[in-house]
Amino acid sequence: MLKDITLGQFFPGKTVIHRLDPRTKLLILILYIVALFLAKSYLSYALMLVFLVTVTLLGHIPFKSMTRGLKPMLIFILFTAVLNLFYTKSGRLLFEWKFIHIYSGGVRTAFFMVLRILLLICGTFLLTYTTSPIALTDALERLLNPLKKLHVPVHELAMMMCIALRFIPTLIEETDKIISAQKARGADFETGNLLRRAKALVPILVPLFVSAFRRADELATAMECRCYHGGDGRTRLKVLRYAKLDYLAFLIGLALLAAVIVLRHFGL
Amino acid sequence: MPPIIEVRDLTHIYSAGTPFEYTAIENVNLSLQSGELIGLIGHTGSGKSTLIQHLNGLLKPTSGKVLFRGEDIWKEKKFTQSIRSRVGLVFQYPEYQLFEETCWKDIAFGPRNQGISGDELDARVRRAAGFVGIGPELLEKSPFDLSGGQKRRVAIAGVIAMEPDVLILDEPTAGLDAAGRDSILENIRAYQQAQNAAVLMVSHSMEEVAALCSRLIVMNHGGVAMDGTPSEVFTRSEELVQMGLSVPQVTTVFRLLRQRGLKLPADVYTVRYAVRCLAAWKEGRSC
Numbered sequence: 001m002l003k004d005i006t007l008g009q010f011f012p013g014k015t016v017i018h019r020l021d022p023r024t025k026l027l028i029l030i031l032y033i034v035a036l037f038l039a040k041s042y043l044s045y046a047l048m049l050v051f052l053v054t055v056t057l058l059g060h061i062p063f064k065s066m067t068r069g070l071k072p073m074l075i076f077i078l079f080t081a082v083l084n085l086f087y088t089k090s091g092r093l094l095f096e097w098k099f100i101h102i103y104s105g106g107v108r109t110a111f112f113m114v115l116r117i118l119l120l121i122c123g124t125f126l127l128t129y130t131t132s133p134i135a136l137t138d139a140l141e142r143l144l145n146p147l148k149k150l151h152v153p154v155h156e157l158a159m160m161m162c163i164a165l166r167f168i169p170t171l172i173e174e175t176d177k178i179i180s181a182q183k184a185r186g187a188d189f190e191t192g193n194l195l196r197r198a199k200a201l202v203p204i205l206v207p208l209f210v211s212a213f214r215r216a217d218e219l220a221t222a223m224e225c226r227c228y229h230g231g232d233g234r235t236r237l238k239v240l241r242y243a244k245l246d247y248l249a250f251l252i253g254l255a256l257l258a259a260v261i262v263l264r265h266f267g268l
Numbered sequence: 269m270p271p272i273i274e275v276r277d278l279t280h281i282y283s284a285g286t287p288f289e290y291t292a293i294e295n296v297n298l299s300l301q302s303g304e305l306i307g308l309i310g311h312t313g314s315g316k317s318t319l320i321q322h323l324n325g326l327l328k329p330t331s332g333k334v335l336f337r338g339e340d341i342w343k344e345k346k347f348t349q350s351i352r353s354r355v356g357l358v359f360q361y362p363e364y365q366l367f368e369e370t371c372w373k374d375i376a377f378g379p380r381n382q383g384i385s386g387d388e389l390d391a392r393v394r395r396a397a398g399f400v401g402i403g404p405e406l407l408e409k410s411p412f413d414l415s416g417g418q419k420r421r422v423a424i425a426g427v428i429a430m431e432p433d434v435l436i437l438d439e440p441t442a443g444l445d446a447a448g449r450d451s452i453l454e455n456i457r458a459y460q461q462a463q464n465a466a467v468l469m470v471s472h473s474m475e476e477v478a479a480l481c482s483r484l485i486v487m488n489h490g491g492v493a494m495d496g497t498p499s500e501v502f503t504r505s506e507e508l509v510q511m512g513l514s515v516p517q518v519t520t521v522f523r524l525l526r527q528r529g530l531k532l533p534a535d536v537y538t539v540r541y542a543v544r545c546l547a548a549w550k551e552g553r554s555c
């Protein structure tokens with residue numbers, strides 16, 4: 001079923017990682033990504049890996065759901081690996097067959113590339129697994145707040161994102177229902193050529209759009225009834241506040257970045 | 269006569285193998301006969317919708333079997349597909365699934381998928397529209413221009429047009445007014461009698477199932493708690509109330525009257541029968 005897609009799904013919990021301020025987590029993710037792109041040696045990659053595994057364990061995220069989330073990326077990762085393997089021409093020649101030449105440098109680059117992508121994806125997953133989408137948009141809005149001075153409609157953008165996120169599960173559920181209902185009337189989505197399959201989507205898309213517009217309409221009315229008129233003068237139910245834990249976490253993130261930079265400096 | 273549908277030890281677990289795993293129904297056993305009109309009742313979340321989606325092969329059992337005329341509906345892909353037109357399923361709020369430009373085309377969607385065309389198709393559409401009281405003048409209109417009740421009828425006609433041997437409806441009267449409700453129920457009964465079909469209807473209204481159905485199945489916590497005639501089921505009113513269900517109002521009135529020592533039967537569940545009993549009671553005879 002569509003519902004079982006886990007790409008970036010939130011696992012509710014009460015661990016240290018869950019309790020961190022979403023802004024802290026977002027900033028640490030940025031530090032982590034910068035560190036990842038500066039890392040060059042086995043040692044610094046090992047450091048990154050240790051960091052990732054520690055956070056995963058602290059957040060009680062099952063490794064199984066991590067690997068399941070990686071599955072859709074597999075082709076992309078393989079593609080990168082193959083490309084780097086064949087097209088890097090440095091180091092010793094390890095293998096030669098007709099037009100295929102594999103150098104030791106290629107193996108090394110491919111290995112690091114794959115590792116880097118894996119670490120990048122897993123790091124991002126950790127954020128979305130331990131932070132609800134609503135908290136994330138909230139954090140984004142707060143972090144981008146200074147841009148308001150430049151007349152960027154930060155609040156409106158955040159609100160739009162929030163609504164979109166809120167309605168993704170609803171629409172997926174609705175799509176599931178409509179698919180079932182049309183299947184019950186003998187609709188066949190699995191056989192036939194491309195044109196036939198595209199045509200078979202009409203009985204799903206029309207009701208889906210009709211209901212999406214109806215929902216949007218209802219939501220707009222409901223928001224107006226509660227006197228929503230944009231971000232000015234709005235107060236919040238949950239005010240984000242940094243706690244001691246957040247400063248500590250942020251320091252650890254900085255330390256990670258610093259360590260990677262130092263290692264890089266010494267050519268390690 | 270062998271049952272038209274038989275359910276054996278059916279269990280369904282949603283999102284099995286994830287943190288969201290949830291057992292919606294467990295060890296359900298049932299059988300439906302042709303010509304039966306059955307009411308399926310149960311508290312919200314008791315697994316009614318999950319159960320009925322197994323009967324036409326939309327959901328695959330986690331364990332257990334569903335047999336159609338003695339054959340496992342999952343034995344091969346073609347057969348599962350063909351079951352969908354033998355067992356018609358009308359979802360809750362079916363009007364949200366209309367999509368064609370005209371009502372005629374929408375009703376024709378099901379039979380067309382069955383491979384029917386030409387005059388036969390037109391005849392099917394008109395017959396189905398007739399069953400649900402949609403006149404020929406509405407068939408050329410867009411379904412989006414109809415009233416809520418009319419949309420619902422067109423959607424039900426879309427399933428009836430496949431002329432299924434088993435018709436299953438998930439809360440067909442939810443959100444309709446009394447007159448609309450009665451006439452849809454009457455349409456369903458008319459179809460059941462004309463085709464000698466088995467009809468299974470999910471409902472939250474005890475009055476409705478009491479007046480219409482010859483057999484009631486009560487679900488509770490993902491299992492079948494009771495299965496019998498309305499009088500058998502409604503005599504166990506205390507248990508029903510414990511499951512968060514109600515009994516028809518006349519049944520409650522009669523239970524209270526009996527508590528006050530009046531000699532009245534316990535299995536009263538329709539107003540008509542109640543009137544007869546009260547009249548008989550006044551004259552001092554049994555009904």
Ligand SMILES: Nc1ncnc2c1ncn2[C@@H]1O[C@H](COP(=O)(O)OP(=O)(O)OP(=O)(O)O)[C@@H](O)[C@H]1O
Nearest residue numbers: 282283290292310311312313314315316317318319
């Ligand atoms: N697609 C799904 N994924 C996960 N859980 C589900 C899904 N559909 C239903 N459930 C769960 O299964 C249980 C039974 O649901 P079901 O829809 O069968 O109940 P129901 O008896 O039809 O209730 P209602 O009277 O409210 O329609 C519910 O607790 C529901 O949360």
Ligand SMILES: [Mg+2]
Nearest residue numbers: 316317360438
């Ligand atoms: Mg239901």
